[in-house]
Amino acid sequence: MKVLFIGGTGVISTAxxxxxxxxxxxxxxxxxxxxxxxxxxGANVIAVDIExxxxxxxxxxxxxxxxxxxxxxxxxxxxERDIALFRGRARQYVFISSASAYQKPATSYLITESTPLxxxxxxxxxxxxxxxxxxxxxxxxxxxxxxxxxxxxxxxETQIALAINSWAKSYTVVDRMRRGKKVIVPGDxxxxxxxxxxxxxxxxxxGLLAREQAIGHAFHITSDEVMCWDQWYRLTAEAAGxxxxxxxxxxxxxxxxxxxxxGGLYGDKAVSVVFDNTKIKRFVPDYCATLPxxxxxxxxxxxxxxxxxxxxxxxxxxxxxxxxxxxxxRGTEEALRRFRAxx
Numbered sequence: 001m002k003v004l005f006i007g008g009t010g011v012i013s014t015a016x017x018x019x020x021x022x023x024x025x026x027x028x029x030x031x032x033x034x035x036x037x038x039x040x041x042g043a044n045v046i047a048v049d050i051e052x053x054x055x056x057x058x059x060x061x062x063x064x065x066x067x068x069x070x071x072x073x074x075x076x077x078x079x080e081r082d083i084a085l086f087r088g089r090a091r092q093y094v095f096i097s098s099a100s101a102y103q104k105p106a107t108s109y110l111i112t113e114s115t116p117l118x119x120x121x122x123x124x125x126x127x128x129x130x131x132x133x134x135x136x137x138x139x140x141x142x143x144x145x146x147x148x149x150x151x152x153x154x155x156x157e158t159q160i161a162l163a164i165n166s167w168a169k170s171y172t173v174v175d176r177m178r179r180g181k182k183v184i185v186p187g188d189x190x191x192x193x194x195x196x197x198x199x200x201x202x203x204x205x206x207g208l209l210a211r212e213q214a215i216g217h218a219f220h221i222t223s224d225e226v227m228c229w230d231q232w233y234r235l236t237a238e239a240a241g242x243x244x245x246x247x248x249x250x251x252x253x254x255x256x257x258x259x260x261x262x263g264g265l266y267g268d269k270a271v272s273v274v275f276d277n278t279k280i281k282r283f284v285p286d287y288c289a290t291l292p293x294x295x296x297x298x299x300x301x302x303x304x305x306x307x308x309x310x311x312x313x314x315x316x317x318x319x320x321x322x323x324x325x326x327x328x329x330r331g332t333e334e335a336l337r338r339f340r341a342x343x
Contacts, residue, residue: 001210002026002064004090006050006082007071009039011159012096012151015198016069016205017043023206030059031072056085066210069094075127076134083138092145092210095135099152099220099275100125100268112276113150113218122267132218139216147208148218152275155296156198157303158310162236163193163229163269164254164261164321166314171304174240175313182247182325186265189230189248192272196223197296200289207284214283222275223289229269232293239297249328257324 001024008017008029020027021042028044039045048055050072068090073079079095086093103116104125117132119125138144155161160170164184176183204221208214227235230246237244251270255262281287304310 001066002028003209004028004030004063004065004068005071006030006069006073008043010071011156012154012198012201012205013069013071014040015156015202019199019202019206020209025206025209028065030056050081053081060085060089064089065091067092067094069096069205069209071096073131074124076130079131079134083135083144087142087144090145092147092212092215093135094147094149094205094208095131097128097132097148097150097218098125099150099222099273101129101132101150102273104267105271106273109272110274110276111220113220113279119267122263124263125267145215147211147214147216149205149208150218150220151201152194152196152220152222152273153269154196154198154201155300157300159198160236160297160300160304161195162233163265166317169312169314169317171311172314172317174236174301174304175311176318176321177237177240177242177244180242180245181322182245183233184254184321184325185229185233185246185248186251186254186270187229187248189233189246190228191270192226192228192274193232193269194222194224194226194273194275195232195293196221196289197291197293200291203289204280204284204287207287208280211283217279217283219280219283220275220277221280221287222277223293224275224277225289225293226274227293235293236297239294239301247325247328249324253328253331254324257327258320 003025007013017027018040021040029039030046032049046059048059068086070082101117101119102111103118117129132148135146139146153161162173163186165173173183200223201221233244233246251265255265
């Protein structure tokens with residue numbers, strides 16, 4: 001089987017590349033070759049910018065694939081480009097969407113692939129929805145062989161995934177925990193959430209490659225392990241060897257002070273999510289997320305602790321969180337003072 005990954009060196013794509021190679025799939029990565037991570041051993045690499053149409057045409061001249069996966073398509077123009085590029089030369093085109101595209105707020109606690117796509121809060125999710133709609137039209141009108149995959153929050157050795165953290169420098173939240181500083185949890189910490197290890201996600205994704213029955217379908221691929229945000233934070237702190245100082249701040253307050261956080265909270269992490277993975281298990285019978293967070297987060301912590309250079313800190317995020325916590329603490333103190341004075 002010949003597979004092309006556009007991108008392929010991110011948190012979930014790297015795990016998928018590794019698993020595909022282990023299963024004997026011929027994997028080619030098409031990317032700019034500028035990512036700090038080395039491509040997995042055994043992968044063919046085409047160093048070209050997908051936005052350079054002429055260079056891509058030359059690089060892929062005469063090539064065809066059993067499956068193409070675009071890990072870095074975020075807006076309709078990207079999938080429009082891919083439709084033109086892979087029309088007639090790919091037996092399957094897999095679009096990596098996002099589970100944040102599902103209805104917010106949800107009218108049912110259990111999310112299935114038939115849950116409506118509607119996110120009025122987050123531009124990122126709205127763009128993913130627009131991409132899905134364009135691809136479904138291509139499927140209906142010209143039988144373009146699409147499969148849509150919707151990951152939710154996913155982590156791996158190199159990524160610590162929590163509700164409020166720096167994505168680019170995710171050790172930042174653990175550094176705060178280890179220094180005894182307060183760490184923000186949105187809401188009261190009781191919202192339910194699902195976090196999936198990248199190796200578990202990879203089993204579902206690779207299982208869908210070149211599977212003809214998956215054409216025209218959408219799937220989310222997540223763990224079945226559901227916990228509240230306080231539990232996710234406390235297990236992370238336990239892996240780091242500390243007791244966390246959690247501070248619960250309402251999402252409304254966070255979004256008012258930090259407007260850029262509004263989409264990721266209202267449109268994703270501030271609401272409870274529980275995913276029904278029946279569909280991916282039906283199409284990929286051996287799919288099962290098997291790595292519990294208690295083990296996975298220890299692997300992640302061991303990776304960061306193995307090399308001080310990996311423990312990068314986002315100073316800007318730290319300052320923003322300190323200001324937010326200070327504003328919340330001062331506001332709470334003032335509210336209590338006024339309330340007691342009027343009692």
